Amino acid sequence: MAQWIAACAADDIDPEDVIPFSRDGIDYAIYRSPDDGYYATDGHCTHEKTLLCDGLVMDDVIECPKHNGRFDYTSGKALGAPVLTDIRTYPVKVLDGTVYIEIG
Amino acid sequence: MGRERLARYSLAGPENQAAVDAGLAGGDWFRSAVPRKRMKELMRRSDYPAIRDTVIWFGLIGLFGGLGIAFWGTWWALPFFLVYGTLYGSTSDSRWHETGHGTAFKTRWLDEGLYQIASFMIMRDPTVWRWSHTRHHTDTLILGRDPEIAAMRPARLVRLLANFVGLVDVTIAFRLMFVHAAGRLSADEADFVPESERPKVYRTARIHLAIYAVTIGLAIGFRSWLPVVLIGGPRLYGAWLLNVYALTQHAGMGENVLDHRLNTRTVKMCAVNRFLYWNMNYHVEHHMFPMVPYYRLPELHEEVKHDCAPVYPSIWAAYKEIIPAILHQLRDEEYYVHRELLPGAPPFNVPTPMNDGRGLPLAPAPAA
Numbered sequence: 001m002a003q004w005i006a007a008c009a010a011d012d013i014d015p016e017d018v019i020p021f022s023r024d025g026i027d028y029a030i031y032r033s034p035d036d037g038y039y040a041t042d043g044h045c046t047h048e049k050t051l052l053c054d055g056l057v058m059d060d061v062i063e064c065p066k067h068n069g070r071f072d073y074t075s076g077k078a079l080g081a082p083v084l085t086d087i088r089t090y091p092v093k094v095l096d097g098t099v100y101i102e103i104g
Numbered sequence: 105m106g107r108e109r110l111a112r113y114s115l116a117g118p119e120n121q122a123a124v125d126a127g128l129a130g131g132d133w134f135r136s137a138v139p140r141k142r143m144k145e146l147m148r149r150s151d152y153p154a155i156r157d158t159v160i161w162f163g164l165i166g167l168f169g170g171l172g173i174a175f176w177g178t179w180w181a182l183p184f185f186l187v188y189g190t191l192y193g194s195t196s197d198s199r200w201h202e203t204g205h206g207t208a209f210k211t212r213w214l215d216e217g218l219y220q221i222a223s224f225m226i227m228r229d230p231t232v233w234r235w236s237h238t239r240h241h242t243d244t245l246i247l248g249r250d251p252e253i254a255a256m257r258p259a260r261l262v263r264l265l266a267n268f269v270g271l272v273d274v275t276i277a278f279r280l281m282f283v284h285a286a287g288r289l290s291a292d293e294a295d296f297v298p299e300s301e302r303p304k305v306y307r308t309a310r311i312h313l314a315i316y317a318v319t320i321g322l323a324i325g326f327r328s329w330l331p332v333v334l335i336g337g338p339r340l341y342g343a344w345l346l347n348v349y350a351l352t353q354h355a356g357m358g359e360n361v362l363d364h365r366l367n368t369r370t371v372k373m374c375a376v377n378r379f380l381y382w383n384m385n386y387h388v389e390h391h392m393f394p395m396v397p398y399y400r401l402p403e404l405h406e407e408v409k410h411d412c413a414p415v416y417p418s419i420w421a422a423y424k425e426i427i428p429a430i431l432h433q434l435r436d437e438e439y440y441v442h443r444e445l446l447p448g449a450p451p452f453n454v455p456t457p458m459n460d461g462r463g464l465p466l467a468p469a470p471a472a
Contacts, residue, residue: 068206
C-alpha cells in the first residue's frame with residue numbers, strides 16, 4: 001500500500017545534488033534540481049548495481065558514477081548507453097521543510 | 105597450454121560463470137573515502153581543456169601530415185610521418201578512451217563526435233568498445249569477464265611484441281569489421297553487447313570498410329602508398345607508443361581481485377606524455393573514480409595517494425617491474441606484482457584467498 005514517508009529535510013540536499021535514502025532495505029535517491037524542485041528515483045542504476053547518490057547531477061540529469069549511464073531524474077528516462085532501461089521515479093512533496101516520498 | 109589459457113580468458117568459457125558464482129563479477133571494489141563535496145568538484149566538467157587539447161592535437165596531426173605530404177618521395181618525409189603516425193595510431197587511444205567515458209567535454213555532441221573519429225582512427229567499433237570498456241571497469245582483470253586484458257598469464261609474447269607495430273590489433277580489427285558488416289558478433293562480444301545495440305555495430309562496420317575501400321582504391325588509382333600511409337596505415341607504423349603506455353596499466357598485476365591498488369598502476373609521466381596520454385597514467389585513480397575527467401586526475405591523485413602504494417616515478421621504473429614480471433609468469437602463472445601500501449593506508453580488499461591476486465582457477469558452483 002502506498003504511503004508518504006519523510007525522507008530528509010529540504011535543506012539536507014544542496015541545489016543540483018542528490019542524497020541517498022534507505023527504507024526497509026531499499027535504496028532511493030532524492031534530488032534537488034537547480035530551480036529547487038525535489039524528485040526521487042530508485043537508488044541504483046538500472047545498468048548495474050551502482051548507487052546513483054555518488055553520481056553527478058547536471059541540470060535535470062543524474063550521471064551514474066561508474067559507467068556514465070545518464071537518466072533524466074524528473075521523468076526516469078534513460079538517456080543512452082550503457083543504460084537502456086528507464087529508472088523508476090517516486091512522487092515527492094515538500095511540507096514544512098521536510099521532503100516526503102510516496103513509496104509502496 | 106595455449107588452448108587452456110585462451111579458454112580461461114575467454115568470455116565464452118567456464119571462467120565467466122565461475123566468476124559470477126564466486127561473487128567476483130560486479131563485485132564490491134575498494135574506493136578511497138573522498139568527501140562528497142570534493143568529489144562533486146572533481147567530477148564537474150568543462151569544455152575548455154578538451155577543446156584546447158583537441159585543437160592542438162588535430163593541429164599537430166595536420167602539421168606533421170602536411171609536412172609528410174610535402175616531402176613525399178624523399179627521406180625527409182620519414183620523420184614527419186613517424187610523428188604523424190604516432191599521433192594518429194597511438195594517441196587516438198586516449199582520446200577514444202576519455203570520450204568513451206563521456207568525461208572529456210561538457211557538451212555531449214563534442215564528446216560523441218571525437219569518440220566516433222577516435223574510434224575510427226584506433227580501429228575499434230565505437231559501440232562494441234563502449235560496452236567492452238564498461239565491462240572492463242566493472243570486472244577489471246577478472247578472468248572470464250574482462251575483455252580487455254592485455255597480458256595474459258602466461259603472456260603471449262610474440263603477439264605482445266608484434267602489436268608494437270599493430271599487427272595483432274589491425275588483423276583482429278579487420279576480421280571483426282567483416283564479421284560485423286555481415287551482421288554478426290564474435291562470441292565474446294555477444295556476452296556484453298545488448299541486442300538493441302547491435303544494428304549500430306553492423307552499420308558502423310560497413311561505413312568503416314567503405315572508407316578503407318576508398319583509401320585503397322585511391323592508392324591503386326594513383327599508384328601511390330600515400331593514401332594508406334595517411335589513413336589506416338598509422339595504426340601499424342604508429343602503434344608503438346600506444347603499447348608502451350597501455351602495458352603500464354595492468355600488466356603483471358593481480359587477477360581476480362576487487363581492489364584496483366592490486367591490479368593497476370599509477371605512473372608519473374612528463375608533461376608531454378601526459379598530454380599525449382591524456383593523464384591516463386593516473387590509472388588507479390581513474391579506475392576508482394571513472395567519472396573524473398582527465399584534466400582533474402592530478403587533483404584526484406592528491407586526494408587518494410595516501411591510500412595507495414607509492415606511484416612509479418617513471419615509465420622506465422614501471423617497465424623495470426613489468427618485463428621481469430611477465431617473464432616470471434611464463435614459468436609461474438600464480439606470480440603477480442604485489443605492492444606494499446603506504447603506512448596508514450586501508451588494507452587491501454582481499455576477502456578470501458581466492459581473490460588475493462594469483463588468479464586461481466575457480467571451481468564451478470555445485471549444481472543446486
